[in-house]
Structure formats: C-alpha cells, structure tokens
Amino acid sequence: MVTLPSRRAGENFELPPMPPYASAGAVLAQALPSLSPATRMSVVDAAEAHMKVNANGRWASFDRGVTPYMIEPANMTTSRLFREVIFAGPARAGKTVMLMSTVSHLVICDPGVCQIVHMTEATAEAWVDEELMPMIENSPELAKRQGRGRSDRNILSKKFIGGAKISIGPPTKAFLSGKTTRTVLFTDLDRMALNIGKEGSPFAMGAKRTETLGSRGMTVAEASPGHVVTDPGHKPATPHEAPPVAGGILELYNGGTRGRWYWDCPGCGEAFEPRFDRLSYDKALSPADAGASAVMVCPHNGCVIEHREKVALNRAGYWLHETAAGGLARIESGDVLKSDRVSYWLNGAAAAFASWARLVSKYETALRGFKAGGDESPLQVTINTDQGLPYLPRAMSDEGALSVEDLRKACKPYAQGVAPEWARFVILSADVQAGRFVVQATAFGVDGCRAVIDRFDIHTPPSDAPGAADRQLDPAVYSEDWAALLPLMETVYAVEGQSYGLRPMAMGCDFHGAPGVSDNATKFWQARRKEGDALRWYMIRGHGGFKVEGRQWYKAPTRASDGKQVRDIKLLNIATDKHKDTTFSGLGRSDIGPGALILGEWMPDGPIKEFTAEKRGEKGWVKRPNMPRNESIDLCGYAQAVAEHKGLLKLDPANPQPWAIGGLKNPFAVEITAAGNPVDAPSGASRPRKPARRISFLE
Template identity: 70%
Template sequence: MVVMPNRRPGEIPDLPPLPPYAGVSVPLVRALPTLTPAARMGVIAAAEKHMKVNANGRWVDFDRNVTPYMNEPADMTASRRYREVIFVGPARAGKTVMLLSTVSHIVLCNPCVCRIVHMTESSGEAWVDEELKPMIENSPDLAERQGTGRSDRNILSKKFIGGAKIIIGAPTKNFLSGNTTQVVLFTDIDRMKLNIGNEGSPFAMGAKRTETLGSRGMTVAEASPGYMVTEVDWKPSTPHEAPPCSGILELYNGGTRARWYWDCPECGEAFEPHTDKLHYDKSLSPAEAGEAAVMLCPHNGCWITHDQKVDLNRKGYWLHETAEGGLARIDSGEVRKSERVSYHLNGAAAAFASWARIVSKYETAKRAVDAGGDEETLKVVVNTDMGLAYVPRALSTEGDLTLKALKRMCRPFAHKVAPEWARFLIASADVQGNRFVVQITAFGLDGRKLIIDRFDLFKPPHDAPLAKGRVLEPHKYIEDWDVLLPVLRTPYPVDGQEYGLIPMAMACDFHGKPGVSDRATQFWQDRRAEGEADRWFFVRGHGGYRVSGRVWYKAPERKSDGGQARDIKLLNIATDKLKDTVFSALDREDGGPGSLMLGDWMPEDPLKEFTAERWTEKGYEKLQPRNESIDLSSYAQAAAEHKGLLRLDPADPHDWARGGLSNPFAVPMSEGSEPEPVEGPVRPVKKAPRKISFLE
C-alpha cells in the first residue's frame, strides 16, 4: 500500500516507483510439482533419496541398514495389497523413523491428506517440534516442497506444494470423524483410550476415514504393548499368535502375524531372536549378569554374542504365517489372506537396545518385585524394553490359588509366635458392621512376612454404652473403638528368643457403614492427643493401575460429599498394586525375600478369603463377599512400606527393625508365654535423630 503524503491542492506528488511486474514463470515453476506425476518409488527407496535423519546430533542420509527390520513394514504403508499395517515393538527400535519415512513418501511420491494421531495434542506438538519439523527443515527436497503461506506451517498442520497435507491431532471424536483421509498413522496407540466417545476404538475410527478410498487408503498403528495378558492358561494356536490382551497385540493377531528371524551364524538354522533366549548367570548382580549375557540358538545351543547383532539384523527377514500354519515371506504368495499386514519385533533384535541393558533392567525390576516391591517397573521393562505383553503375577498365581493349593502351602509355624527372623509386627484391621477383623503379620528385613495371628473382636468394652447384650457397632459408638487399644499393647514371643515384639503400628480400614469414617477420625484424633499418631493409620484405597504411586500419607482435601475435609491424615494406597504384591508374595513358596507365608494353624475360612478375588485388566473382581485376608495383608504391606520396609539397610536397620531388646517394640518374655496386653501405652524409645529417616 502506498501512503499519499500531505500536499496542497494542485500539487503533483512525488510518488515512489512502482514495483516491477512479476514474471509468470515464478508461479509456474512453483506449481510444476503439482502437475508432476507421482514417482513410483517405495517408501524406503524414497527415504534414502530424499530424507535426512538425526544421528547423534548430525543430520545424515537415511540408511536402510541401521534398522533393517523396519524396511518391509515401512514399504507396506504404501501397499495397494494391504489396507492396514500394524507394528508391535520395543522402544528404541526405530518406529518413529518408520512414520517419518512414510511422511516423506507422501510429500514427494504420493501427495494426499495424512492424519497422524498422538496420545494427546501436547504430545503431538512435542513430536512435531522434536521430530517432524527438524526432519523437514534438514531434508532439502522436503523443505523445498513445504508451503510458504501463513497457514502452511502451523504446528499441527503442514501443507506442501503438490497437494500433500499432514495434520497432527489427538484421538478425539472430532479428529477421527467426518473427514475422508487417505493415510491415518497412529503412534503409541496402546497409550490411548480403548473407546473414544462411545464410538469405538481409535484404530477402528481411523480406518473408517480411509474406507471410501479403496486400495489407496491406509491405516497404520505402532506401539509397544501396554495392556496386560488376561488369560493365564492361554497357549498359542499358531506359530506367531500373540497372547490375548487389548490394544496393539489384538490388532496384530488379526493380521498376517510376522516375526523377525535370524539364521544362526554357526549352524545356519533359522530362529526368532528373543529375550527368552538370553542366557546369563542369575546369581550375579544385575549389571554383571547383563554384561555377560549371550543368546543361545534354540536348535543346537550355539552361543551368539551381542556384537554379532548388527550383521545378523542386516541378513534378517520377516516370516508371516500361512493359511496352513506354516511360515513364509511376504512376496511368496503363501501368506495368510488378510487386509492387514502385522509385525511383532522382540527387544532382543532392537538396533538401539543392548542385551546388557535389557538384562540389567529386567533383573533389577524382577528382584524388586520378589522383595515385595511394585510390579509397575517390571511391567514397563517387559513392555518397552522387550516389546512383550506383561503377565501380572496375580494372574499367574490366581490360576492356581485354590483352597487346596493354599492348604498345601501352609507350613508348621506356631500360632501366635513370631519367627526367629521377625524384626517387627504390623497389625491390620478391617471394619465390619458388627466386629473388627484383626490380623498380626511378622516382617523380616528382606520383606518376607508371616501371618502369626488372626481374630475377630465382637464384644464392646465393658464401659461402652449399652455394652451388655449387644455386639460391636463401630459406626455408632466411638467407645467401641477402644477394643483396638490392647492390640498394640500385646507382645508376641519370638521363636527361640527371650523377648517378644509388640505390633509397631496398626493399619485400619477407614470406610464401612455410614458413620465409620466419622468415628475413625475421632479415634485417630484421640490417639494423636496421646502422642501415638505414628502408630495408628487409617487406610483409604484407590483402585486401578493408573494411580500414581503405591502408598502416600496425607490429609484428605475434601470429604466424599464435597464438604470440609476431616482433621485426619490417611494412609492412601493403590489398592490393586498392593494386592498384586500380596498375590505375588503368596506365589513365592520358597519362603524367600518378599514371600508371604501361612501357618498350618490357620482355619479354613481365612485361607478361603485369599481366593475371593480374581484379577482382571481393569482391576480386581470379587468372586465372593469375604475377602478380609486379602485386604488385611494389603494394609499390613502398605503400613510396612510407609514406615520404610523397602528402604531398610540390613547392615544398619532402623531401631524398630533391630533384633533383640534394643528394638523399642521388644519386651522381655519367656519362650512359650501367651500374648497378653502390657500395662499402659507403648511408645518407641526416643533416640538421636538419624541422617536418613525411615519413619515417613
């Protein structure tokens, strides 16, 4: 726009010269790619010719030999024979480069509209900033094609000369509905919801967008497995069938079911490189075991070292299932009929993951679970490092957890006697309508535990209102809660020793009939006034596996009805994770670290309560109403972890975990004495502060 200067009437303005005429050749040259026929070139060939990749901070030409197992799946994303491509694999396998090479091919060889679906819009923006945008800017052929208009370079929308358009978004109903799209790419689909707005799975909704384009439409999904196996007795019916679980593996099972194969460099026999073929000494530390890990050929036991992996991958190949139950290559004409081609890569073959690292991480996580820790870290290792679905220990235990099996597991431990390895006791209580159900659990330094007592409290204290002739009513009378006080004053003899242990703490259910939470709050406030708040814990459970953390101690922000929060600190627990630990501990029948042992004195009913729940992918499902043994054991584990069980140093344990009378919860007691409450409240002996506190 030319701004006219101020002038007097009749004065001729001194105007700046007009810009030169634009030549028609400029827009024509820029429009020529639109008129150019699509290049007939495969995805990998196009990536080698046009795409640059980031190699440790340097932008270099794409090399198909870096992740050879991605070549066939990437080429299939431009296939006219298949309409869906599924790739299951571990992290650091090159899945992102497969998506980028597909984008490169769309821009230069197959201009169309492509939707890339991320877990969230923010994760999509991060992926564009960190992966897509740098790749385009550092690949001259792609950068030259990118549009220069204001709307061509939005963070979630990229337009290119020639007609290609890349749109990035989240798995929402709006993003996956209403628009015809030639290519839809899902990244990390197992971290998305299984059902979008009650319209169905994100993959099914995405595939619908490509349906009207016939063989030109393509829907692609990649992920590491994120859902757990749901059937413990499952056995594969075909060579490459994946276990039954939701998400990416369910999609994989509906396709051609390919696995990656090597030919053994010694005997020449074909086999799938798999983490279950890694051989190492389990008695070594995780790091030492990982450094010494080798792979054994399943045919003749030939040893294969990690430095051979690069060469074996370059010679490797995919084998798909055939209709007759055999295996064949993709171009053989024998692959089972399906519109979906599917691939599953094990972490042992992943280019950027070392066997030493996989073994070290797996053994570290597994040993932590064996010691009573959370399974979440082990699940992540199995999913993202190995590329496999995780089988929760509760599921494998539940399959055999019958009353008969539990009776077989019981050992000849004395009733009401702590084993010689016991260092502290935890009492746990479940609130029922007319009683408290109480369990006493002995813990060792290594997390092993033994239930040493179990009883019900029915009778109210003699000085409670209307005590004569009624049973306990914890929801109504605060006085009834006083029956719990003797529990934390009752010592249990330690086997072979001349002292006994008083329970260090009690973990009690915070919920029950209307009124229970109010009475529990008042009872805890009374204990706080007595200086015993660090021994009485009221438990609030949080179901599901998406709960962050396992055990945390804090005051509630609000009451359940939205009113003002109660004046109490609650021991919050991730219920399903703690139950996983309980069932995993029961499954360890050798009595080693982290195990939960049962005495043969236990009546049938408490044993049967351990069979009252069944693990499902969404959490635990009740099979029968009486499940107190599961809850009480979970509460005891939670209280022990809160006190510092998982952080104990056996060489220098906290005072409450020491053996002998130096333990503040130990009292002189002759062997064989019957547990009887001691007089007055018992509190830990105050000692000099330590550098590291295990109390909180």
C-alpha cells in the first residue's frame, strides 16, 4: 500500500513510484504446492526429512532411533486400514512428538484440515507457543510453507501454503462440533472431562468430525493413564487387556488391537514385555541407592539386563498386537484383531527418557511417603506418569480391603484412656449427630504414628442448660449444649509407664449438621476466642473429592460472589477424602511405625465396624449399603487434620515443638500420683471417667 504525504490545499507534490507488477511465474510457483498430489511418504520418513526437534536446547533433525517405539504408531496415523490410533504411555515418552510428526506430514506431504485438542485454552496456547511454533519455525521446509496472510498465524489457528490448516483448542462443545475435519489429534486425553456438554466423551465427539471422510479420516489420542482402576479383582481375559477404568485412554485402548512393546532377551532370546514390575532392586536401600541398583529380569529364564542395554534393545524392539485366536502378532501380519482402532500401551520401563534409577527412586520415595503419612497423591502421580499405568488405590485393592475380623486381629493390647508410652500429644475430635456428640481421643507420636485411646458419646446436656433434666442433648437447637465439650479439654490421659499424663492439645469438631448446628458452633467458638483459647478449638468444614487443592487450610468462610466474610469465625477446611486415604493407609500398617493408626483391644465392635462403612471410588469415598454409622472414619480424619495444621508433618524428632516433647516440660503434661490422679491439676481436670459411664455405641 502506498502512503501519500500530507499537503496543504493547492500544494503540488510528486507521487512515489508504484510497486512492480507481480510475476505470473512467482504466483504460479507459490500455488504449485496446492496443485501437487499427495507425496507417498510415511510419517516418520517425512519427519526425518523435514522436521526438527528440540534436543536438550539444540534443534536437530528428527531421529527415529531415539524413540523407536513411536515409529509404528506415528505411521499408523495416515493408515487407510484404521480410523483411530490410541497411544497410552508414560509422560515424556515422545507421545507429543508423534502428534507433531503427524502435523509435519499433513503440511508437507498430504495437505488437509487438522484439529488439535488440548486440555484447556490456556494450555493449548502455551503448547503452541512453547512446542508447536518453535518446531515449525526451526524446520525450514515447514517454516517457508506458513501462510503470509494476517489471519494465517493466529495463536490457535495456522494456515499453510498448499491448503493445510491447523486449529488448536480445548475440548468444548463449540470446538468439537459443526465441522468436518480430516484429522483430529487429542493430547493428554485423560486430563480432559469425561463428558462434554452432556453430549459424550471428547474423543467420541472428535471422531464424529472425521466420519464422513471414510478411510481418509483419522482420530488420534495420546495420554498417560489418569483414571483409577474400578475393579480391584479384575483378571485379564486376554494377554494385553488393561484393567477397567472409568473412561479415558485405557478404555479406548481396550477397544482396539491392544499392542504392547516387546524385547528379545539378549541372554536367552525369548520375547518379553519390559515392565516396571520386572525391575529388581534392593528395597532396603535408600530410594536413590535402590534406583542405582535396578536391573531388568527376564521373566523366562531370569536373565539379568543392565540399563545400558536399553537403547539397543529398544532399537530392536517391536509391537505385538492381540489376535482373534488369543495369540500375538505384528501389525503387518494381518492377523491382529479386526478393529477400526489400532491401539498401543507402552510401559514406563521402556520409555527412552526415563532411566530405571529415576523410576525406582521416585516410586520408592512416594511409596515410603505414603506409608508414613498416608497421602496417596505422589504415589498415584508416579505410577500414572512415570510408569504409564493406571492407579489402584490401596483401599480398593484386595490387600487393602478391611473387615471387622482383620481390624480386630490387628488391635494392640492398649487400655482405654491410656496413651502409649511413645505418645507426645493428644487430639480430641467430635462429630455432631442428632441427640449426641460423638467424641474420640487420638494420641500421636512425633513420627505420625497414632492410636485411638478413647471413644464415647455424650447424650446429656450440661446441668445448667435450659430444660436439661427433661431432654437429650441437642446441639442444633441449644447453643448452651455445646458447653458439654468444655470439660473434655481438661481430661488427663495417663501415659503408659510414665508418671505424667497429657491433656488434649486441641479439639477438631464438625461444623455442619442439622439446621442450627453451624450457628451454635459459631457462638461456641466465638466464646472460646473471647477467652483467648481459640487455638485449641477448631471447627471443621470438609471438602470432598481428590481434586481439592491441599489437605487443610485455616480461614474464615467467604461468599464466592464477592469474597467477603460471611461468618465471624475461622474454620479448619479439610480435604476429606485425602484424609480418609491417610486413615486407611494407617490402618494398613501392622507395625507401630510412622503413619500407623493403632486400634486398642478395648474397642467394642461398633466403632471398629464403622471403619468398614465406606469404600473408595474414583471421585471420593462413598458409604457402603446398609452401613448406618461411619463416625470412626470422620473422627480420625478430623484428628489428623488438626495435628497436621499444628505442624505434625514438619516435626523434627531431634528438636520437636514444645507440645511434642516427652515429659513434664510439655505444656500439656500433668504430673499424676501413683493412684493415677493429677497433681495440682487445673480445676475440673480428672482422669477419664470409667467406660461404663460414658460409652454408648448405637448400632
């Protein structure tokens, strides 16, 4: 465009020279790629010829030898025999490069329309900016084919000379509807919603976009498994069947040809699948040292394979798919399962960028952390993303299933109302039920080991509460009834073998219940704050689901609309289901060690049975049918949350906080006489009352 200079009226000026006419030859040369027939070239061949990849900060030509297991899946994305390609595997195994090689082939060899579906619009933009565009701009043949028009290089829309067009977006109804697309690529499918706008899974909606193109259409999905196993007792019916999960990449994999990656053992020549569970290492060592000792063991003859052999074995490796007859065959044999979907599942032990030392070290670190603290999240992450496997929560596994008989057998010979000799502090927890408070006392050690040392119901209101002589306790109606909790904080629990006992350091109480409970709980807490004792009393608000951020946080309740405080109270918010995981992992320990949850032989069957009242689902813990009471589970979670809020997980055993010191220097320790009575105890302090006077378990 020529820009004319400004001038005053009547002023003459010379126009700048007009640009030269475009050459017809140049225009024709630019249009030739659009007229060229599709190049007969495989996806991987085209990638080696035209695509650059980021190799540790240096842009280098694509090399099929780096991730040999991606050759077949990548080439299948242009197959006319299949309509869908599924790849399940660990993170950083080269899955995304497979998608980019498909894009490279589509731009240069066989131009068409392609949609790339990312988790969210924000992650899509980041992926384009950090991975896709740098790859295009550093690959000369791809870079020169980028469109030059203003709309050709939008962040989520790319057009290329020759007719190729790439759209990138999130899995929304708008993005996955109303258009015909030759190729649809899903990245990280298991981090997307299972149902989009109540119209189905994102993969099913994406596959619809290619349907009218027949064998020319292709839908591709890759992901690390992200959904938990739904049937802990599943036994594979075929050699490569994945366990059932609630949707996602492995469900799609099971509906295809079910390919797995194989090596020929360099020792005996037998074919086997390299898997994490075939790594052998010394579990007694530290995680780092255990990882350094890891070797692969051939399942046929016990041949030992060193990590240094992995590259050569991968380059000689191959995919075997299931056959209709129950056997295994290579894809080129033509004997694989008849399906429109070719599917692959790679175990993390074979992944090019994951050393066995790193895999083992991360797994052992997460496993030991889980056993000590009960948080399954790090363990699930490493199993999903490092090993490329679906996660089976311990509480859903056969070994984690609880029964009253098993729990009874695991009980230790502890007496009711007596803290074990290793105890350093006591936490009370209370659940609000119709007509009663359900109270539990839990003793904690510095390593997170804990024991339930008391459990009782309070049915009787304080004597000075309105109408106390003629009614049951009613925390929802009478704010005065909450005073029944006050004497509990001065109870002294003797420490076994010691001349002192422990008063409770804090109490965690349920904030919700029947209408009126939250109002009366607020009044009770405000009174404790006025007395300067708020840091011993915590009203607990639970948040269900495993996607809740964090484990507990202390703040005033606010409105979502404007963020303003709605009650004059601070609540201890807890991730309920994460703390239930901690409870059940603790019950799973048979020893008295870090993170263990110990039950005493004094406990009646009622509260023990309550531990079997729930089962773990994919989204959270749910009650089993015909199990009316589950207070034991909730009370343990409240106690753990309060202890963690106080600093349990940050305790240094060599230099603990004052409230975790053994002996009378502990601010909650009280000297007791040989008869078991507190010496110079505060007014109202006493030993726990006899069980017959306060235990009232309702079945």
